[in-house]
Amino acid sequence: MKALVLQDDRSLRLTHRRRPEVTAPDDVVVRVAQTGFCGTDRGVLLGRFPAAPGVVMGHEAVGEVVEVGAGVTTLRPGDRVAANPTLYCGLCSWCRRGALNFCLHKAGNEIGIDRDGAFAEYLRLEERFLHPLPSGMSYDRAVLVEPLACVMNNLEAAxxxxxxxxxxxxxxxxxxxxxxxxxxxxxxxxxxxxxxxxxxxxxxxxxxxxxxxxxxxxxxxxxxxxxxxxxxxxxxxxxxxxxxxxxxxxxxxxxxxxxxxxxxxxxxxxxxxxxxxxAGDYNSLIFVRAVELARHLPLEGIVTHHVRLDDFTDALDTLGIAPGAPRPYTGMKVVITTGGGR
Ligand SMILES: [Zn+2]
Ligand SMILES: [Zn+2]
Incomplete structure (x- = not known):
């Protein structure tokens, strides 16, 4: 499959990667439809936020389930989902207290930062981090659920x-x-x-x-x-x-x-x-409420550009990401598409 991989010099390169497969009983493989280009991604490419070279970037993903592990009970192929990239183990001392956002096992589990993300045609994730979309919700709206969860977390903390x-x-x-x-x-x-x-x-x-x-x-x-x-x-x-x-x-x-x-x-x-x-990262429990709240907010109007994986340099131009100094913006929310529909 095609994927955008972070290089040592903090540039992105379109690369061929093996398509992820179900390996654990709770694994789900999603055919990515769209992935939002986040301010954090921009920060990584401009040297303002660390990420692991070699990783497939992208964490604000929506798409369709194509394959599920033997133990998956809540999702089926064909389901439309949003990915919650803020993973947690559920077992460490912070998780057991309900502070999932302070999980001690984040290293190696930050989607698009140090674990392969969703600027790619397919994404593998555990069942519990994939949320079914309400029927009729467009991908253009759903792709903003993850940023919405961040915002809810901060306004609730305030x-x-x-x-x-x-x-x-x-x-x-x-x-x-x-x-x-x-x-x-x-x-x-x-x-x-x-x-x-x-x-x-x-x-x-x-x-x-x-x-x-x-x-x-x-x-x-x-x-x-x-x-x-x-x-x-x-x-x-x-x-x-x-x-x-x-x-x-x-x-x-x-x-x-x-x-x-x-x-x-x-x-x-x-x-x-x-x-x-x-406020820290959002607690994953907020994600469910973000999906619900998104039903009532016209989030899709924030998306100004759809850029295909192959044309990802257009996304960088739109967001003013240039070698050396950043340039002015010519877009609001830019999403990377794989041809999987809106
Ligand atoms: Zn983000
Ligand atoms: Zn934990």
Whole structure:
């Protein structure tokens, strides 16, 4: 099968790999229809997040079951599924306490990071990490369930309230989802993004949703002390986020950025009553609820580009991933397709 494999120099290469097969009783092989290109994938290719060379990248996958192991009872060939890439063992001390997102056996089990992922025609995964899609849900919507689970995890950790004044830093797909969910929950949401393409794309997306009141703006136009909840989806803006937060404000660090550091005045945190929140990866139990919530949200509008595996360099261009310095965006959510339908 065709697969996009991470190289030593952090580039991607289209490679032929052996098609995965059922080897354990609970194995399921999925013919991948689409896999979202994530900000984390972009971070890997730009050297901002570590991943293992030789791995098939991609973790936001949807597709159709083609083969199941002898012990599989809940899925059959032909079922349409979304993959939950946040694997856990279920047996370590953290898993036994229900904190599946802090599983001690993540190493070697991070799909698309250090275990083969879904920028490929087929993906093998254990039955319990594959979730059947509600009938009629398009792949274009379902491919955003995984990012939605991330966003739900962070907004739940932040205890989002209807009365919140929310500022979201970063207008990529994750930022758009945070603002959408905050608005959906009745809070006032402003999205700040420096890239003109992404600002315009976010604006037209929200404008197309009846009753949606999210506003999109340049970061400079966000005043200090103007929000009760600030979500940094870039992962490098903690100091700015604390500045935007009002007294008693909460600040959520959400974007994955290996190289970012921030300088905070401890006395500020103390005197202004700030809360800085890190939610970790999402707990896998959230994934089921994300599939359910996706039925009520027009997520497919966030997908702007479908790029075939063979044309993956188009995806890199669209996301401004260039050797040397990153370039401006010309897309919102880009999905890699294998010809498996929408
Ligand atoms: Zn992702
Ligand atoms: Zn565990």
């Amino acid at each position: 205890r989002l309230r209807t009365a919140d004044e929310v500022v979201v830093l970063g207008g990529g797909p994750i930022g758009v989802l945070v603002a959408l969910l905050a608005d959906h929950a009745g809070a006032r949401a402003r999205l700040a993004e420096p890239d003109p393409y992404r600002r315009a794309a976010a604006q037209s997306y929200f404008a197309g949703i009846p009753g949606c009141a999210v506003t999109v703006t340049e970061p400079d136009r966000i005043a200090a002390r103007s929000a009760s909840l600030v979500v940094d989806t870039v992962g490098a803006l903690l100091d700015r986020a604390c500045d935007i937060a009002d007294n008693l404000g909460r600040v959520v660090v959400m974007g994955f950025h290996d190289k970012a550091t921030a300088i905070l005045r401890p006395l500020d945190v103390l005197q202004r009553g700030l809360t800085v929140i890190g």
